[in-house]
Amino acid sequence: MAQVDACVVRKELTYEEKWQRFELGERKYGQQYSQVYFNRLNMMREQLKKAALQRWSSLQEDSIMERMVQAKDGAESVVVGILFKEMKLKPSILQEYAKHGAAMMPNPPRRAEKLYADESDALILEDETGRIQLEFHEEREILKDLREEFLVSGLIVAVKGTKTKKGLFSVAGVCPVSVLPQPTTSISEDDAYVCIVSGLGFGDETMNPLYADLLLETLKGAALADATENFKLAHVIVAGNSVCRAKDGSDKGEYLKSHKAIDRKAQDEAAFPMRELDRFLCGVASAIPMELMPGENDPVNYLLPQQAFHPCLIPDSTKFTSVHRSTNPSEFSLGGQTFLGTSGQNVDDYMSYLPPVNKPAEESAQRLDVLESMLRFGHIAPTAPDTLASYPFSSTDPFVMKEWPNLFFAANQPSFSTTVVSEGTSSVRIITVPSFSRTREVVFVNIRTLEPHVLSIEISL
C-alpha cells in the first residue's frame, strides 16, 4: 500500500490553436453591419444550393434561383437568403428614447433579458436583391425536422415555395446547410480528460471563496483519493465570466461621470477580482495546461468576438506558457478532437427568440436544440449583429462554420446537458456547460470518447 507509484505522469495532449479567425487586428468602426450579412450570405450560398438539391431530390437545378429577384409569381422556386425576424419586442434603443421621453441619452436596452417572441412576429427572407415575407401553411411538416420558432434572424437558408400575388412567399419547405464536413485526425487512444469550467465569478460577494479553492485543489489532483485517475486530466478550459463585475446598466449619466478621474481606491477595487483570478489561474497552470476564454462579464471588449484577456490584467498567470489566452468564441484541437465553443451569449440571445418554457428540464432541452440548430444552420451566432452585439466585420463573417467540430459547447448555462448530433458520417458532441458560480458544477470530458460527466463541488460546513 505504501508503495509510491512514481509513474503517475500527467497526460499530455496535442494542442492546436484554431481561433485566429476570431482575432481582430486594428479595429475600425466606420463601416456598417450590412457587410456582415452580405458576407455571410455569400460565404454560404453555394453550400445551401447543394443542400437544397440534396434535400429536395425531385428538384430541377434551374428552379434554384441565383437571386431572389428571379423568382416568378406562381412558379415554384428555391431561393437562398438570410432570414430576418421582425419582432416588435426586440430591444430597441429608439424605443428607449420614446419610453424615457425627455431623457437626455438613453442607454441601449439590456439584451437577452427578455423574450422577444410575439404573435405579430413576421419572418422575412432577404438577399442582395430584395426581401420577401414568408408565409407558412398550417401543416408544419413542410419544415420537416425544423421547428418554425427556431428560424431566427440571421440564419442562411434555402426556401422552397411560391411567390404569391399578394407579394408573399408561400413556403413549401425550408432547408438548412444540414451537415458540414468534419476533419479526420488521429484521436488519442488513451483516456484523458478535459475539464470545462465557466462562470468562476471572482469578485462575486455572494460566493464563498472556498469553492474556488476546492475546485483548484480538485483540478490539481490533491483533493481526490484516486490520484491515478485524476492525473488523466490533461487540459482545463475556463470558459468565460471568470470575474464578476457589476455592469453599470444605470443611466448614461453614470457613464459620463466615469470620465472623471477615478479615485485610486475605486480603481483598486475594480482590479481586485482580477488579482484573485490571476492567483487561481497560476494555481491551475502550474499543473495543467489551460485555455482562458473571456465571457460577457469579463474585462475585455463587449462586441463578439471577444478578444483575449489583456496580459496586464493577469500578469502572473500570463507568464506560464501553459496558459492559452483565447477569444470567445474559441476553437482549438485537443488530442485530435476539435473543440468549438462560446461563453454562452450566442445561446442566450437565441433563446430570447423562442417561446418561453416553464420547467428547467425543458429549458435544458431547448438550449441543446439551439446548439443543434446552430450546427445544422452552420452558424455559431446567427442573431449577431441584429440582437447580439458583434463587431462590424467588413470582409468576412467568422461565425460561419466551415466544418463541424467534434465537440460544440456553450458555457455559462443554467445547467449541464448533453447530446450527440449525427448526420451521415459526421457526429458532434454537444454540451451546455453550467455556470460554476450558480451550480458549483464543472464538466469533465473524456477526450477519446467525448463522453462528458459532471463533477459537483460540495462543501459541508
Added chain:
Amino acid sequence: MARLYKKAKYEPNEAVEFEASGPALEISRAQVVDPREEREALTFMQTDSSSYDAEGNVRLFGVTEEGISVFCRVEGFKPYFFVHIPPTWGDCGKLRVALQNVLQKSAPRFSGGSANLVLEIEEVERRSILYYVPGDPAHKFMKITLAEPRLMREAGGVFERGAIEGLAPTTTFEVTLDYTLRFMCDTGLVGCSWVEIPAGKYSVNRFNKTTSSQVEVSAHYRSLIAHKPEGNWLLSAPIRRLSFDIECSGRKGIFPEPEHDSVIQIANYVTTYGRKEHVAKVIFTLKSCAPISGATILSFDSEADLLSEWSNFFRQCDAEVITGYNIVNFDLPYLMNRAEILGVKAFPFLGKMLNSKTTMRSSQLSSSAFGTHESKDFSMDGRVIMDMLQIITRDYKLRSYSLNSVSAEFLSEQKEDVHYSIITDLQQCSDQTRRRLAKYCLKDAILPSRLMDKLLSLTNYIEMARVTGIPLSWLISRGHMIKVVSLLHRKAYEIDLLIPDLERGAAGGKSGGDGPQFEGATVIEPDRGYYTDPIATLDFASLYPSIIMANNLCYSTLIRKDDLGRLKKEDYATSPTGDHFVRSSVKKGVLSTILEGLLGARKTAKKDLAKEQDPFRKAVLDGRQLALKISANAVYGFTGATVGKLPCMEISSSVTGYGRDMIQATKAGVESKFPGSRVIYGDTDSVMVKFGDGLTLERSMELGREAANQISQLFPNPIRLEFEKCYYPYLLISKKRYAGLYWTKLDKHDKMDCKGVESVRRDNCRLVANVISDVLESLLIRRDREGAIKLVKDVISDLLQNKIDLSLLVVSKALTRAEGSYDAKQAHVTLAEKMKSRDPGNAPTLGDRVPYVITRGTKKQAAYDRAEDPLYALKHNLPLDTQYYLENMLRKPLERIFEPILKSRTSELFSGGHTQKVSVVTPTNGIAKFAKKQLTCLGCRTPLKPGTIGALCVHCKPREAEFYLKYLHECETLEDDFAALWTECQRCMGEVCQDVYCSNVDCPIFYRRTKTQLDLAEASKKLLRFVPEW
C-alpha cells in the same frame, strides 16, 4: 408585354393615343352592373358636389355601398336671390322685363340674343336676418330666379348699382351664396351624406360617358331623397383613396426644378377607406427597376410615356380622395409643369370629368384660425385632394412638419430619409439602386395614407362636412367661415329669414378696422407662484356658445338704437358693451337655435358614443362630436370676423364682455361664499381657486364641485360652471403659462399638464424642451425642488463639459428665401453659404431645413457666423459654444420656471461650482492640423518620452491594470451603443444587406450614431496603446 389595364375610354379634345404596357394590374373597383332604373333605387354617398355645368346642373359624385363610383347630373335646379323693392315699383312682370333688358345689355356674353335670362320673379313675404324691428313685421321681397348660376352676380349688381331706371340702389339678399350650397340647403343635402334616387326617377347614361365614374345617371333635383347621416346612414361608403409620391432627379446642389429635372419615379398606394388591406402598390419608374415584393413596377424608357401612363392609371384608379405629403405644393404642380414642358397632352385631365382639363392656380387662403398660406388650387372635379401636410399643419402644433418627424410623432416610427442629392446617383446606377429608391418612394406614398388612418382625418373631415353641411373639398380649400355660412343659411331657409349681401367691411354698425380688437380675454391677473396645495379649476362649459344662447345674442335679435324707444324695458337686455338684444321670449335668435342644435346633437353623439361597441362607428361618432364642438365655437368667430360674410361686432364684443363679467362674478362669488378661498388666476373660460391652506385633494375636489354648483346658479341657463380637475401641485408662471399635475380622481393623477411652457418653437434646440420637462417632472411629480435644482446644475455642468448629445443641441431653420433677401444676417443662411463654398453638391438649397450648431469660433465672430453643420462639427471635433447655449437658449426659460420658486435667487442656477469646469475639445482642422502630436501617458497625461512602448509612463506603469480597465470601460460602453444604434438603423431601413444611408436629422440617433463611430474608433485606438509586453 401584357397590357397595363383597361385602356382609358376617353378621348380628350385633342386626339391622343394611349400606349399601354407593363404587367397586368388589378385596380378595378367592384364589378359594375348598371342599375335597372325602372325597378331599383340608386343609393350612394356623395363625396363631392362642389361643381356644376354651364346650365347649372349640379354634379354629384359618389360611391355606393358596394364601392361603385357614381356620377349624377342633377337637373332642374335654378339659382335665385331676393331684393327688397319699394311697394311703389309695381308688379313682377314689369321688373322681369326691366331686368332682362339690363342684363342683355350689360352682359351680352350671356345672351345668345334673345335667351330667357330671367326665368321668374315672384313676390314673397320674408324677414331680413339683420336687426329686430319692433313688432317683427314681414316685408315684401322679390324672389328672382335666373336661368344660369353665372348670371347671379351680374343680376345682383344691377340692383346694387341701381341700374334699373326708377329703382334706387338696394341691398340684395343671398346673391353671394354659392350655387351648390344653395342647392344643398334647399334639398337638405349635407356634405358626404347618402342620397337615394327612387326607381323610375333617374336615367342611366350608358353611352358617351362624360366622367370616369362607373355609373352615370341624371335625375331631377326634386327626386333626390337626402338621408340624414344617422342610423344606417351613419357609416361611410368604401371611398377609394390614392396616395402618391414622386421622385425627381436633381442636378448637384440644386433643388429639382420642373424646367430641367425629370420625374423619375411615382409611387402610388391605393386603398379603400374603411378596409384594412390595400388595393394596390404601383410604382412608375424611369428606366428598369428590380422587383419589390408586393408592389407592381412599371418601367418606362421615356419620361413622357411615364407621365402619360401615370395619368392614365390615375384616371383608371378613379379615386375619390387623393392624398400624399405636400402634393399640393410640390408633387402635383411638378407633374403638371413637367407634363406641359414635355408636351404630354393627355396628362392634365385628372378630374372625374373626362373632358375638363385640370388647371392649376396659385391661391392664398387667409383664415384667422389657419393663418395665411400660399397654396395651389387644382380643378379636379369629383376628387378631393387631402394633402396630409396641409391637414397636419392645420390641426396640430408640432416642432417640425417634415414627414420624418410627423411619422415619429404619430406613428412612433422613424423613417429613412434619402437626401435628394443622392437620388440622381441612385437613379443612374443600376436597377438595384433604383429599386432602393422605389422602396423609399413607396414608403413616402404609404405613410400619408397611414397617417390619415391613424389621425382619423378622413373620418373627422367627413363628419365635419356632415355637421356643417358643406362639401368635403371646401373644408380643405376654405376657412372656418363657410361652415357657419352654411349653418346660417340652412337655418334661415327653414324659418324664412333672408341673409343680406353685405359689402365687405360695411357690416353692422360700428365695425371697421382690421379685425376684432377686443380687450384681452384674460381677466384675473395671475398670482404667480409654486402652489403645493390643490388648486381647483372651475371651467365654463362651451363658454361662448352658451353666452350666445343664454343672452339670445343674434343678428335677428339685435336692436337698432333708434328702435329702442319703441320697446318695453323688460323685452330686451343690454350687454356689458352697451348693445341691446331682445329676449328670447319675444323672438328667439337664429344663432341660439343653431347652437342649441349643434350642442344637442353633440350630447346625443356623446351618448351614442358611450354605448357604441363597433370601433368604426365609434370613430365616426367621436369625429362627429368633435366636429359639432368645433362648429359651435366657430359661430362666435364668424360674428367677429370683419372681413367675413356677415360680421357683427355688437354680437362678438358682447360675447367677450359677458365672458369677462362672468369670470369676475365667479371670483367674487367664490371668495364670498367660501371664506379663506382665493382665486389665483382666471383665464378665458376657467378660474383657478385655492380653497385654503393645507386642504386635502379630496376636500378641494368636494369644494370645487360645490362651488361649481353654487356659482352656476348666478348665471342664466345654459351657462354652467363645471368642476373638472385639481392642479396639485401647480406652478403658475405667468399669463397663459403654467404647469401642474392634473387630477380628476383621487388615486392617481391623470397627466402633467403644461401650457405655454414647453416650447414647440423650432428655433430651439431639443435640450431646452428636455430640460424643462425633466425639471417639471421633478417639481410636480416628485415634488423635489432640490432635485430639480440639482438636475439643472447637472445639465449645465454636463453642457459646459461637452457631455451633451449633439442631437440635443441642433437647431434647425428652413431656408425660405434666397440669401440677400433676409434683412439681418442669420445663422442658417450664413451656414448655407459656407457649405456651398465647401461642397456645392451637398449644400442646402432653398426650401431645405438647415440644421446647425453654434461653435466657438474666434472671439470676434458673431453668433450667426459661428453656426456650423453638425456633422461637420462632429467630424472635425469643432468645440461648441456651450456658453452661448447656456446664456441664449437655456437661461430664459429656466429662469421663468424657477422664478416662482427661487424668487430672486435664480441666478444661483447659472453660477457656482458646477459652472467652473469647462472642457473644450481640440479641433482637428485649422491650425491644430499642423500641431505635432506627442503621445501622453494615459494615466497622468505627461508627455511620453519618444520610444516609450505602451500607454503609460514609468510612474503609472505599476497601475497598468487599473488604467486599462478604465479605458476598457469607456470602450465597452461605446461598443454597446454602436451595436444598438447601427442595428436599429439597419432594421428601420428594412434591409440588412445594404448600407444605411439615411439622413433623417430629426431622428434622435442620427448624430449619435456618427459620434459613436468616431468616439469608438478613438477609444479603441487608446486601448490598443496598452501593448502587451509578452
